[in-house]
Amino acid sequence: GSFAGLQEDALRAAQAAETAAIAAFNASASPADQAMYASTVVGPDVDAASTYLTQIQDRAIGNQPLEVTPIQVQTAGDATAQLIGVAQQNIYNELTSVTNSLASSAIAQAVKVGLLVLLGLIVAFLVALFVARSLVRTLQRLRSAALDVARHRLPASVQRILARPE
Numbered sequence: 001g002s003f004a005g006l007q008e009d010a011l012r013a014a015q016a017a018e019t020a021a022i023a024a025f026n027a028s029a030s031p032a033d034q035a036m037y038a039s040t041v042v043g044p045d046v047d048a049a050s051t052y053l054t055q056i057q058d059r060a061i062g063n064q065p066l067e068v069t070p071i072q073v074q075t076a077g078d079a080t081a082q083l084i085g086v087a088q089q090n091i092y093n094e095l096t097s098v099t100n101s102l103a104s105s106a107i108a109q110a111v112k113v114g115l116l117v118l119l120g121l122i123v124a125f126l127v128a129l130f131v132a133r134s135l136v137r138t139l140q141r142l143r144s145a146a147l148d149v150a151r152h153r154l155p156a157s158v159q160r161i162l163a164r165p166e
Contacts, residue, residue: 007070008056015053033091040087045079052076 026034052068059066 008059011053011056011073029091033094036090037087040090041080041083043079043083045076046083049073049076049080 025037029037052073055066055068056073
């Protein structure tokens with residue numbers, strides 16, 4: 001089999017897109033993720049795909065005979081895409097794990113803050129209760145004293161004043 005001109009163009013466009021995607025990944029990925037990608041997307045199929053693409057480019061430049069069929073390129077490309085999918089799934093699993101960990105930490109922190117707020121409210125309630133009891137006792141003593149004046153001392157004072165002949 002040979003490649004038609006449009007197939008070669010599509011293949012070159014796909015290779016350029018892959019190169020750009022890998023460059024973007026390397027620009028934003030952690031060194032650990034880059035190392036995981038490099039150790040996952042490797043092997044004879046990846047090497048074959050690279051070799052095939054080089055042969056196709058060389059043929060386009062120098063009109064050299066092509067020693068690869070579209071089926072071989074497709075098979076090597078599919079295997080490489082599958083390895084890229086494995087790397088993608090590994091990164092997804094890592095991100096899911098980190099996200100779950102961060103969510104758990106946030107929930108634990110929210111519970112701690114909630115408990116501290118609750119403790120603060122309980123302390124404020126107890127202080128208010130203590131102050132209220134102190135005020136009630138003071139008001140009860142004041143009421144008792146006012147009733148004593150109204151019931152006993154005031155009538156006795158009025159009687160003394162009325163009893164004086166002036």
